[in-house]
Amino acid sequence: MKTNIKLFGILVLAAVLFSACETKEKEVAVDKDALTAELQAMEDAFAAGQKAKDADAVVAYYSDDAISYGQNEKPRVGKAAIKADMEEGFAKDTLGHYNVYKVVDVFADGDLAVEVGSWTRYDSSGSEVNNGHYMSVFEKRDGKYVCVRDMGSTATPLKKDE
Secondary structure: OHHHHHHHHHHHHHHHHHHHOOOOOOOOOOOHHHHHHHHHHHHHHHHHHHHOOOHHHHHOOEEEEEEEEOOOOOOEEOHHHHHHHHHHHHHHOOOOOEEEEEEEEEEEEOOEEEEEEEEEEEOOOOOEEEEEEEEEEEEEEOOEEEEEEEEEEEOOOOOOOO
């Protein structure tokens, strides 16, 4: 009986040691410079879509299950809701303002990335109207990053007509 207990104890100890030494899958390093360039290109396409009032071009940025959190607004849940909000905003726009987005920092691990950025709004003559910051969370799906969550804020108060 004592021999069985000793043998059982040795087997348990061996199992613990082997499991502690188990190697994790090798993680693929993320090329931060390439990812930053990729995200900046996505931001540029987003801005071009806004300027052209092309909601389809804008929402290409988002996953189908994305949630977008705007300042002083209820969250827009899903790509369809984000698109509808964009279309509504485009229909009301009579000022011709446009935004420029700049990637400030990127944090990435595996298939997830977080972007911190700044935005500047310009009027139709190119004069700065407003600016602020945003944060977007991306997930790599089918080999391509898509925004799954984003949130923005202004650094200066919006005027009533903006």
